[in-house]
Amino acid sequence: MSEKPFFIGYAAVPTALRFVMGLVSALLIGGAAVLGYAIGHAQDDPGDGAFRFDYGRQTVTGVIELTPLPVMHVIEGSEQIAAGDTLMLSGAGKNGALPRAAALDGQMAQASGVLLQRGEIDMLQLRGGRNGLQAAAGDGTTPAPVDLGHWKLAGEICDGKCLAGAMRPGRGISHRACANLCIQGGIPPVFVSTQPVEGEEFLMITGPGFSPLPEAIYDAVALYISAEGQLSRHGDLLVWALEPDTIEVLP
Amino acid sequence: MSVKYTPVQWNRVKYCYDALLVAGTILFLAVFLPLPPEALGHTRPVDPQITNARAFGACAFVMLSIILMIGPLARLDDRVLPLLYNRRHFGVLTCLVALTHAYFVLNWYFAFSPTDKWAASLSANTSYGQALGFPFETLGIFALLCLLVLAATSHDFWLKFLGAPLWKGLHMLIYPAYAAVVGHIALGALQSQEVTTFAWITAFLSLGVAGLHLAAALQARMSPDPQAHAVPDPAWREVCDVTDLREGFAQIAQLPDGKRVAVFLHEGQISAISNACAHQNGPLGEGRIVNCLVTCPWHGFQYDVRNGQSPAPFTEKIPTYRVRLKGSRVQVDPVANPPGTPVPPVPLSKAARV
Numbered sequence: 059m060s061e062k063p064f065f066i067g068y069a070a071v072p073t074a075l076r077f078v079m080g081l082v083s084a085l086l087i088g089g090a091a092v093l094g095y096a097i098g099h100a101q102d103d104p105g106d107g108a109f110r111f112d113y114g115r116q117t118v119t120g121v122i123e124l125t126p127l128p129v130m131h132v133i134e135g136s137e138q139i140a141a142g143d144t145l146m147l148s149g150a151g152k153n154g155a156l157p158r159a160a161a162l163d164g165q166m167a168q169a170s171g172v173l174l175q176r177g178e179i180d181m182l183q184l185r186g187g188r189n190g191l192q193a194a195a196g197d198g199t200t201p202a203p204v205d206l207g208h209w210k211l212a213g214e215i216c217d218g219k220c221l222a223g224a225m226r227p228g229r230g231i232s233h234r235a236c237a238n239l240c241i242q243g244g245i246p247p248v249f250v251s252t253q254p255v256e257g258e259e260f261l262m263i264t265g266p267g268f269s270p271l272p273e274a275i276y277d278a279v280a281l282y283i284s285a286e287g288q289l290s291r292h293g294d295l296l297v298w299a300l301e302p303d304t305i306e307v308l309p
Numbered sequence: 310m311s312v313k314y315t316p317v318q319w320n321r322v323k324y325c326y327d328a329l330l331v332a333g334t335i336l337f338l339a340v341f342l343p344l345p346p347e348a349l350g351h352t353r354p355v356d357p358q359i360t361n362a363r364a365f366g367a368c369a370f371v372m373l374s375i376i377l378m379i380g381p382l383a384r385l386d387d388r389v390l391p392l393l394y395n396r397r398h399f400g401v402l403t404c405l406v407a408l409t410h411a412y413f414v415l416n417w418y419f420a421f422s423p424t425d426k427w428a429a430s431l432s433a434n435t436s437y438g439q440a441l442g443f444p445f446e447t448l449g450i451f452a453l454l455c456l457l458v459l460a461a462t463s464h465d466f467w468l469k470f471l472g473a474p475l476w477k478g479l480h481m482l483i484y485p486a487y488a489a490v491v492g493h494i495a496l497g498a499l500q501s502q503e504v505t506t507f508a509w510i511t512a513f514l515s516l517g518v519a520g521l522h523l524a525a526a527l528q529a530r531m532s533p534d535p536q537a538h539a540v541p542d543p544a545w546r547e548v549c550d551v552t553d554l555r556e557g558f559a560q561i562a563q564l565p566d567g568k569r570v571a572v573f574l575h576e577g578q579i580s581a582i583s584n585a586c587a588h589q590n591g592p593l594g595e596g597r598i599v600n601c602l603v604t605c606p607w608h609g610f611q612y613d614v615r616n617g618q619s620p621a622p623f624t625e626k627i628p629t630y631r632v633r634l635k636g637s638r639v640q641v642d643p644v645a646n647p648p649g650t651p652v653p654p655v656p657l658s659k660a661a662r663v
């Protein structure tokens with residue numbers, strides 16, 4: 059032991075310790091600023107998906123197709139949505155549109171709500187109740203799906219809504235639980251392919267033979283995986299009937 | 310001799326300490342939160358809720374790392390002891406910051422769903438069998454619960470109520486909590502980030518915490534073990550040679566029951582007391598005698614070295630030990646006296662003093 063200054067909290071701080079304490083304080087404050095900046099600055103780009111509130115409410119008419127989750131092939135567009143577009147549909151929050159769309163398969167309907175957009179991916183978040191989706195007059199038929207063959211793809215399973223911009227970022231492992239909740243709630247799941255497929259990066263996914271996705275896929279959501287399935291084009295939307303047994307988690 | 314005694318209550322150092330804590334925390338958040346998307350090269354901003362969750366989460370992790378570095382640093386260099394002084398406030402603030410992180414996550418990722426958000430936080434991801442995609446939220450919840458328990462029992466009331474050994478044991482929960490936090494980050498945020506800065510910072514801080522603990526443990530091992538020369542009479546344990554003693558300071562030795570004794574030299578007389586402070590088990594033998602009283606290096610509790618009692622009006626008591634001199638060797642009776650038992654100090658004979 060030496061004659062080192064001895065610190066007692068309630069007594070005056072020894073002069074020799076003052077310098078050390080000043081230094082430590084400066085280090086802590088400086089460290090807080092540096093770390094705050096470094097970590098804050100190291101955030102990945104969350105993508106350009108967004109709710110397009112700036113477009114205002116969009117109301118369109120078209121044919122509903124259940125894949126089994128509902129999409130609308132637009133026949134009469136709006137300012138921002140062209141005729142011929144295929145829209146994925148969702149309710150508010152993590153609620154799908156299936157309960158309202160189930161009775162409208164293959165029929166004309168009017169959909170109204172706010173658009174979510176990210177690149178080529180479009181989703182309409184419907185207003186509540188019949189204001190959001192109701193049967194409409196007019197003629198229209200579901201465009202015949204075009205079979206594009208069996209594909210093995212690498213990429214990530216996401217929920218279509220957060221990915222399209224309901225959350226930024228709306229993918230990745232941090233967001234995994236949220237994506238599971240969305241998919242459980244009936245939001246259409248989407249596959250983000252690492253390589254463009256038929257010119258597109260995003261595909262809507264279903265279970266084999268257009269069945270609902272089985273629960274087994276929840277273990278693979280938000281991971282980098284490869285899987286196989288039958289690919290088809292529905293309107294301008296690619297739909298991939300993913301076979302859960304073929305899922306492999308990639309490093 | 311005048312006895313001026315103030316317990317661990319609010320004082321200037323504490324105010325400064327807390328001001329520093331709050332300033333550091335606010336600065337971290339104030340630098341992190343307002344970074345505009347252009348500065349980060351993003352087309353659109355990250356959701357404010359997610360930015361908040363990230364900022365508060367990262368802040369809590371950094372704070373927890375610093376808290377855990379203080380202990381071993383203070384053992385390695387006693388100039389760091391002032392940081393230990395008010396560490397409990399540091400812990401409580403960290404708990405609040407972590408709670409804010411959880412609040413933003415819960416009300417964003419787990420909200421808007423038909424499933425209740427509290428239930429969803431446990432049920433949305435149940436892939437416990439895999440490392441990638443592991444429900445890292447559960448690790449965070451565990452750590453947060455630990456922090457809440459520690460913050461809730463941080464007051465001296467609980468220390469008294471539970472007793473120092475139990476209280477200390479409970480507060481060891483901080484280690485599993487920290488391990489869970491590191492896992493929470495490693496399996497969560499770090500898995501979905503392409504920019505690796507945060508990964509490096511996480512590795513640096515967590516390895517720093519582990520490394521400092523290792524270094525402090527190694528140092529404690531390397532310090533000479535007085536039991537190396539055990540006395541033939543097994544009833545008494547040898548502590549040191551009288552030449553090792555210095556006026557106002559102690560020599561510490563471990564007794565067969567695992568407890569430590571601190572042997573002080575005060576006004577030319579030898580006395581032995583328990584090394585564990587009645588407050589939070591602080592190492593009394595690493596303190597020194599100030600104004601005739603042994604003063605704990607952690608929060609400054611004081612004891613009369615001859616009877617293990619705090620000066621009136623305080624009532625803390627610690628066990629004392631009987632001491633004797635065998636030639637120039639200092640020995641203690643390893644059976645502790647009940648706390649507060651007076652023991653006559655043993656004068657150093659002129660011959661024995663060097």
Ligand code: FES
Nearest residue numbers: 586589591605608
């Ligand atoms: S004064 Fe707090 S442990 Fe001794």
